[in-house]
Amino acid sequence: MSAADGVTARVPAKVNVQLAVGGLRPDGFHGLANVFLAVGLYDEVTASPAAELRVTVSGPDARHVPLDDSNLAARAARLLAERHGRAPHVSLHIVKDIPVAGGMAGGSADAAGALLACDALWGTRTPRDELLACCAELGSDVPFALVGGAALGQGRGELLTPVETGGTFHWVFALADGGLSTPAVYRECDRLRETSGTGAGIDSVPEPRPSQRLFDALRTGDAEELAISVSNDLQPAALSLRPSLSDTLKTGTAAGALAALVSGSGPTCAFLASDARSAEAIASALEESGHCRSARTTTAPAPGATLIHG
Numbered sequence: 001m002s003a004a005d006g007v008t009a010r011v012p013a014k015v016n017v018q019l020a021v022g023g024l025r026p027d028g029f030h031g032l033a034n035v036f037l038a039v040g041l042y043d044e045v046t047a048s049p050a051a052e053l054r055v056t057v058s059g060p061d062a063r064h065v066p067l068d069d070s071n072l073a074a075r076a077a078r079l080l081a082e083r084h085g086r087a088p089h090v091s092l093h094i095v096k097d098i099p100v101a102g103g104m105a106g107g108s109a110d111a112a113g114a115l116l117a118c119d120a121l122w123g124t125r126t127p128r129d130e131l132l133a134c135c136a137e138l139g140s141d142v143p144f145a146l147v148g149g150a151a152l153g154q155g156r157g158e159l160l161t162p163v164e165t166g167g168t169f170h171w172v173f174a175l176a177d178g179g180l181s182t183p184a185v186y187r188e189c190d191r192l193r194e195t196s197g198t199g200a201g202i203d204s205v206p207e208p209r210p211s212q213r214l215f216d217a218l219r220t221g222d223a224e225e226l227a228i229s230v231s232n233d234l235q236p237a238a239l240s241l242r243p244s245l246s247d248t249l250k251t252g253t254a255a256g257a258l259a260a261l262v263s264g265s266g267p268t269c270a271f272l273a274s275d276a277r278s279a280e281a282i283a284s285a286l287e288e289s290g291h292c293r294s295a296r297t298t299t300a301p302a303p304g305a306t307l308i309h310g
């Protein structure tokens, strides 16, 4: 397939620089104060004309991605077609660079990319607010994949307010063997809260609040301040389900990371570095330690879903 046949969207991964998790809501979701930062690891989704809906995936993790109706990109194409009263006939090809079930919202990126690429291919000219509503219907992380940059997600994470950033932050991501299920990590968070006697319901857990210090650090581009301000309420749950991640975190810290944290629901671990050189040193130490499958260096913030061909 050549680029001329179709439309390609490039979509970033995310790290949560703050993930404050409230109590379990009656609808099965948790209220969040979720500060997303888009990072420079990308999936590409190409939409091309076809006689039926089909999905193909390439990349090192491709075998872990479902090709049936459960694929988030396929669900996105169906939803957009339904909104416009047309058949969802399209071939979606995903070039997957974001780790699967890694806590970096790779499936959400593919959903946002498929919406954008199909909208362009079909000429449906969906207004931005309707695209965002489709994103929210597909998953809590999907709206952020469309907008990128940095944003505060409230509600279940889908209600976005842009967050100002200044400068460039340097990150290292330690990819793990195997993924973690997001619902399982939230369940473990509830279980740990119940066990500690605080309870997990909305009446027992304080309402999650974003940190002003974190916003200030993002706005001024101050990596050392950001390192002090990052937090992830899902980290104890991810470590409980995958105790070996504590070795990964320790390795990055020993190699000079300003901050070490689990990315979202994990198991990818994220390390904030003072500059590009330090990021390379942290990545080398992580790879040499054997405490991860591989390590990737990148920068943030990254732009949201963007059309690159067609």
Ligand SMILES: C[C@](O)(CO)[C@H](O)COP(=O)(O)OP(=O)(O)OC[C@H]1O[C@@H](n2ccc(N)nc2=O)[C@H](O)[C@@H]1O
Binding pocket: 016, 019, 028, 029, 030, 031, 032, 034, 103, 105, 108, 138, 139, 140, 141, 142, 155, 156, 157, 182, 183, 186, 264, 265
């Ligand atoms: C961990 C994060 O990646 C942080 O950004 C997100 O909160 C997860 O977002 P996501 O993967 O888009 O999740 P969704 O597809 O919306 O929901 C999957 C499942 O995760 C749990 N879930 C998700 C979001 C949320 N605010 N509370 C939850 O408890 C629920 O069990 C839900 O059924």
Ligand SMILES: Nc1ncnc2c1ncn2[C@@H]1O[C@H](COP(=O)(O)OP(=O)(O)OP(=O)(O)O)[C@@H](O)[C@H]1O
Binding pocket: 064, 065, 066, 070, 071, 072, 073, 094, 099, 100, 101, 102, 103, 104, 105, 106, 107, 108, 110, 111, 141, 179, 180, 182, 264, 265, 266
């Ligand atoms: N296009 C897709 N890419 C990856 N996984 C997909 C896709 N569509 C559906 N899935 C399913 O969704 C599950 C979660 O995948 P994903 O890579 O989005 O996890 P994640 O990065 O941990 O998500 P999040 O950070 O949003 O919680 C996978 O195990 C897979 O079965």
